[in-house]
Amino acid sequence: VTAVLATDPVAAPAIHRSHWLIPPFTLHRPSSIGDTARLLAEYGDAAAPLAGGIDFTNRLKTGFGPQHVVALSGIAALRGVGLREGYVEIGAAATHREIASDPIVREHLPELAAYIAGLGNVRIRAQGTIGGNVMAGEPGYEILPILMALDAELHFVEGSEALPCRLDARALTALPVASRLLCHITIPLRPRTILWDRSLRPMITMVAAFTREGERLVAMGTALGASPIRPAWLPNPSAPISSEAARRDAAILARAWIAAWPIAGAASGETPSWHRRVAAVLLARAIARAAASP
Amino acid sequence: MTGALKIELTVNGAAIAAEVPSHLLLVDFLRDQLGLLGTKLGCDQGACGACTVLVDGRPITSCLTFAFAVDGSAVTTIEGVAPSAAELDRIQEAFRLANAPQCGFCMPGMVLLAKALLSEQPKPDPAQVESWMSANICRCTGYQALRRALLALAAP
Numbered sequence: 001v002t003a004v005l006a007t008d009p010v011a012a013p014a015i016h017r018s019h020w021l022i023p024p025f026t027l028h029r030p031s032s033i034g035d036t037a038r039l040l041a042e043y044g045d046a047a048a049p050l051a052g053g054i055d056f057t058n059r060l061k062t063g064f065g066p067q068h069v070v071a072l073s074g075i076a077a078l079r080g081v082g083l084r085e086g087y088v089e090i091g092a093a094a095t096h097r098e099i100a101s102d103p104i105v106r107e108h109l110p111e112l113a114a115y116i117a118g119l120g121n122v123r124i125r126a127q128g129t130i131g132g133n134v135m136a137g138e139p140g141y142e143i144l145p146i147l148m149a150l151d152a153e154l155h156f157v158e159g160s161e162a163l164p165c166r167l168d169a170r171a172l173t174a175l176p177v178a179s180r181l182l183c184h185i186t187i188p189l190r191p192r193t194i195l196w197d198r199s200l201r202p203m204i205t206m207v208a209a210f211t212r213e214g215e216r217l218v219a220m221g222t223a224l225g226a227s228p229i230r231p232a233w234l235p236n237p238s239a240p241i242s243s244e245a246a247r248r249d250a251a252i253l254a255r256a257w258i259a260a261w262p263i264a265g266a267a268s269g270e271t272p273s274w275h276r277r278v279a280a281v282l283l284a285r286a287i288a289r290a291a292a293s294p
Numbered sequence: 295m296t297g298a299l300k301i302e303l304t305v306n307g308a309a310i311a312a313e314v315p316s317h318l319l320l321v322d323f324l325r326d327q328l329g330l331l332g333t334k335l336g337c338d339q340g341a342c343g344a345c346t347v348l349v350d351g352r353p354i355t356s357c358l359t360f361a362f363a364v365d366g367s368a369v370t371t372i373e374g375v376a377p378s379a380a381e382l383d384r385i386q387e388a389f390r391l392a393n394a395p396q397c398g399f400c401m402p403g404m405v406l407l408a409k410a411l412l413s414e415q416p417k418p419d420p421a422q423v424e425s426w427m428s429a430n431i432c433r434c435t436g437y438q439a440l441r442r443a444l445l446a447l448a449a450p
Contacts, residue, residue, distance in 0.1 A: 019319055019322060019338075022317045022319070023317060024315060024316060024317050025316050025317060026316070027299065027316040027362060050360075053358055053359060053360065053363065054340055054355070054358050057319070057340075057357075057358040057359070057360070058339055058340065058358065060317075061338070061339075069316070071362075071363070073363065097352070121343075121428060121429030122353060122407070122410070122411075122425070122426050122429045123340070123343060123346060123353050123354060123355050123407075123429050123430075124340070124355075124429075126352040126353060126354055127354050127355060127358070127359070
């Protein structure tokens with residue numbers, strides 16, 4: 001063993017570029033969800049959970065300075081994927097790479113595996129976690145739209161109610177700090193077709209969910225994520241229609257559907273009309289593809 | 295835990311025991327405490343991949359990873375890739391033959407990313423090469439040479 005002892009590691013912090021902004025913190029490494037919840041409750045706003053660290057570390061470099069950091073990497077109960085009765089449960093600290101390659105996800109939620117396999121890049125997928133992506137609250141992040149389309153629910157510390165992903169995403173950031181420990185995500189197993197278009201990310205990510213009633217196409221809804229607009233779920237206002245009508249009228253249906261996207265009052269610098277027009281094009285293509293599929 | 299944290303890991307096969315402050319990033323630990331200057335600091339936001347190292351064989355972004363987080367892990371940096379000081383690794387040699395390195399700043403990250411790719415996919419197809427290697431940025435835009443070199447390595 002080569003012993004490498006810093007002369008005075010605390011007094012000689014890293015000085016590279018923004019790293020000097022990262023303040024010293026007290027590190028906690030709990031091994032259970034209960035201990036983690038207690039730490040977060042005890043330290044309140046002075047504490048922050050650390051999962052993959054991608055967003056967290058970048059935030060530290062811009063002045064975010066929790067006095068207590070609670071590392072989640074040692075909590076086995078926050079990882080892994082399980083097949084339950086009628087749904088799949090995914091640990092919040094599972095990395096994107098683990099989820100995309102998990103046999104249960106690949107068999108029962110192939111659309112999620114395919115979607116996550118294209119998320120970010122291979123480094124991000126190896127390090128980033130599904131819970132971190134959700135809880136970061138970054139409008140352009142792409143996990144919430146697919147979770148909305150899959151009708152997933154977020155399960156926080158014991159005793160708190162599950163939150164449907166289709167709720168307004170702002171509900172997540174409104175949680176008190178002690179309740180912000182996302183433990184797992186459940187996704188119901190149902191027949192459905194999930195289609196997406198991420199070619200314009202992060203400006204627009206469109207994920208749409210469809211099913212069928214006999215010969216008729218049922219467009220369930222679409223989840224739209226668009227930096228800097230928070231992800232939103234738009235239920236389809238139209239009744240089920242024949243595949244032929246859906247193919248023929250896809251653009252009209254999409255425009256009516258997108259009209260409900262609540263972006264008009266968004267922050268300055270956005271162009272709601274552009275977002276609506278482009279989202280309608282992406283959605284119309286998805287409707288046509290869904291109508292053409294068996 | 296406050297103050298210095300004790301960590302034990304292997305770096306390029308050598309066992310290391312160290313004390314690090316909680317807020318020390320892995321890139322700074324490697325460069326400042328271990329003197330492994332091959333790991334570069336580029337964008338400092340996890341986007342460019344210049345700071346890529348392998349942790350237990352997986353490519354990670356060392357500018358967004360705390361040193362304490364690799365406790366118990368096996369870390370590989372560019373200094374641990376070549377079999378000897380007189381010999382290049384096959385990926386380094388392939389990149390050299392393809393004239394892939396230009397300014398060279400991105401090369402440590404590119405080599406390690408390629409190591410991880412070939413470890414997971416010994417015969418990657420062009421789509422896999424592009425998917426993996428697009429994670430890192432080369433501001434000299436030497437992407438085609440990198441792609442050619444890796445596809446040549448993967449060829450039967």
